[in-house]
Amino acid sequence: MAQFQEVEKQSIMHPKPPGLTLHYGTAGLRTNAKHLDHAMFRMGLLATLRSKNTKATIGVMVTASHNPEEDNGLKLIDPMGEMMAPAWEHYATQLANADDLLTVLKDIIEKEAINMSQEANVFVGKDTRSSSARLSQAVLDGVSALDGHSKDYGLVTTPQLHYMVRCQNTKGKYGEATLDGYYSKLCQGVVCYFYDQKLLSVDGANGIGALKVREMESHLKKELQISLFNDGSQGKLNYQCGADFVKVQQKPPTGFKMNPGERYCSFDGDADRIVYYYTDSEGQFHLLDGDKIATLMSTFLKELLEQAGLNLKVAVVQTAYANGSSTHYLENTMKVIVRCAKTGVKHLHHAAQEFDVAVYFESNGHGTVLFSEAAEEKICQLAEDPNINDEKKRAALLLQNTINVINQTVGDAISDMLFIEAILAIKGMSVQQWDAVYADLPNRQLKVKVADRRAIDTTDAERRAVSPPGMQDTVDSLVNKYKQARSFVRPSGTEDIVRVYAEADTQESADALAHEVSLAVY
Ligand code: 16G
Ligand code: ZN
Numbered sequence: 001m002a003q004f005q006e007v008e009k010q011s012i013m014h015p016k017p018p019g020l021t022l023h024y025g026t027a028g029l030r031t032n033a034k035h036l037d038h039a040m041f042r043m044g045l046l047a048t049l050r051s052k053n054t055k056a057t058i059g060v061m062v063t064a065s066h067n068p069e070e071d072n073g074l075k076l077i078d079p080m081g082e083m084m085a086p087a088w089e090h091y092a093t094q095l096a097n098a099d100d101l102l103t104v105l106k107d108i109i110e111k112e113a114i115n116m117s118q119e120a121n122v123f124v125g126k127d128t129r130s131s132s133a134r135l136s137q138a139v140l141d142g143v144s145a146l147d148g149h150s151k152d153y154g155l156v157t158t159p160q161l162h163y164m165v166r167c168q169n170t171k172g173k174y175g176e177a178t179l180d181g182y183y184s185k186l187c188q189g190v191v192c193y194f195y196d197q198k199l200l201s202v203d204g205a206n207g208i209g210a211l212k213v214r215e216m217e218s219h220l221k222k223e224l225q226i227s228l229f230n231d232g233s234q235g236k237l238n239y240q241c242g243a244d245f246v247k248v249q250q251k252p253p254t255g256f257k258m259n260p261g262e263r264y265c266s267f268d269g270d271a272d273r274i275v276y277y278y279t280d281s282e283g284q285f286h287l288l289d290g291d292k293i294a295t296l297m298s299t300f301l302k303e304l305l306e307q308a309g310l311n312l313k314v315a316v317v318q319t320a321y322a323n324g325s326s327t328h329y330l331e332n333t334m335k336v337i338v339r340c341a342k343t344g345v346k347h348l349h350h351a352a353q354e355f356d357v358a359v360y361f362e363s364n365g366h367g368t369v370l371f372s373e374a375a376e377e378k379i380c381q382l383a384e385d386p387n388i389n390d391e392k393k394r395a396a397l398l399l400q401n402t403i404n405v406i407n408q409t410v411g412d413a414i415s416d417m418l419f420i421e422a423i424l425a426i427k428g429m430s431v432q433q434w435d436a437v438y439a440d441l442p443n444r445q446l447k448v449k450v451a452d453r454r455a456i457d458t459t460d461a462e463r464r465a466v467s468p469p470g471m472q473d474t475v476d477s478l479v480n481k482y483k484q485a486r487s488f489v490r491p492s493g494t495e496d497i498v499r500v501y502a503e504a505d506t507q508e509s510a511d512a513l514a515h516e517v518s519l520a521v522y
Pocket of ligand 1: 026027343344345346362364366491492493494495499
């Protein structure tokens with residue numbers, strides 16, 4: 001077939017380096033940008049097949065998120081704007097590593113019974129890395145080699161591309177598939193609440209998020225004052241800054257002076273994660289991570305649903321890393337349903353889809369809110385009902401605005417930031433008051449290098465180890481020595497290490513427990 005001849009011809013221009021093996025994992029493909037050209041071309045082919053297979057537009061985002069500037073990577077986006085179905089991740093790995101490209105390609109076509117005459121559409125976006133332009137061109141080459149249509153959105157955040165894909169496939173029901181459509185949808189619902197909001201400082205991680213916050217400013221009509229730092233004009237992407245740095249180091253971006261009491265937030269390199277922080281009058285640093293964000297959002301939504309008299313259940317989906325205090329507060333004080341999912345956004349997203357209204361967040365700041373279709377309908381109906389009292393009306397309108405500001409496809413730093421700012425404004429709440437809702441339990445994370453991390457197998461959303469035999473019993477007996485203690489061990493999905501997490505009533509105990517558990521890992 002002519003199509004395959006074209007693939008063969010083009011693939012010579014995108015040769016696979018010998019001996020290189022890539023893995024399409026929880027965060028897509030990711031490695032040093034030097035080694036990625038062939039993989040990008042091939043993922044262009046795969047996205048085209050996926051588009052023919054689903055008869056819908058597929059997205060390809062070129063980014064390596066919070067990794068250093070030298071790295072790059074890619075994530076594929078399915079029709080509703082969610083991450084690509086796990087069954088296809090396997091094809092992505094196979095295709096990226098194939099020595100005989102055509103055989104693997106034809107194999108996928110046969111297995112999935114893909115009609116090659118079906119039209120294909122692929123949306124492509126990229127972050128600000130110096131390698132992203134060339135690599136996204138390789139993706140576009142792959143799409144055209146299989147006769148697919150592509151639309152190049154150029155520089156966008158990861159969640160913006162997820163949004164575009166969903167808009168396109170829902171024929172405008174979700175919004176307009178343009179950047180203007182994105183900013184209008186997000187801002188229209190919340191801008192009216194920002195009348196007396198104090199300055200918010202945003203660390204753009206020297207990446208795409210900084211560019212996009214600037215682009216959005218005109219839509220905010222100066223109602224929310226944003227001071228942008230690490231905007232890419234001087235510093236290096238993700239270097240000593242950004243959400244991952246702040247969360248892991250538990251300190252502000254290097255070289256940045258904070259004013260006590262003011263509130264700050266950091267995005268990661270592709271703006272799908274956010275964390276907040278401030279320093280108190282003693283200069284002590286306070287981090288408000290994904291757990292605190294999930295608590296703020298779910299509390300706000302639960303209160304509104306009650307005021308609106310809507311019988312919709314609110315759930316929070318966390319991972320094993322969620323601080324025990326947050327889980328305790330949500331279950332016992334807020335009385336919301338709490339679920340624990342395996343690490344990785346797709347697992348949280350999937351678990352959240354089972355509820356009317358579900359807030360999901362990883363502690364690292366990746367998260368969003370999902371509303372079921374039925375929940376959205378009930379909220380919209382109520383908002384338009386002329387026979388309800390003022391309190392109900394207000395609550396219904398606030399809920400409707402929340403649906404607009406939230407990017408339901410994936411965690412989105414810009415959307416989360418606007419929603420958090422709106423909640424603080426509506427509740428007249430300071431960042432300190434938000435922080436004081438519950439106190440985090442002291443905790444410690446350690447990395448342990450082992451011979452074979454895959455020897456550790458976990459269950460119960462990674463909270464318990466089933467192998468090697470006896471290890472969990474040892475962890476349990478260590479945990480029993482401490483107060484309010486919890487600990488678990490899991491193999492990392494992104495590095496060749498095992499991660500140990502421990503929390504307890506004091507920092508000394510958490511540190512000691514983490515250390516003892518790491519010695520028990522073999
Ligand atoms: C990936 C995941 C992130 C998770 C991290 C855990 C996505 C888009 N990213 O970066 O959510 O927290 O892996 O890494 O799902 P680990 O397995 O090395 O602990
Ligand atoms: Zn990211």
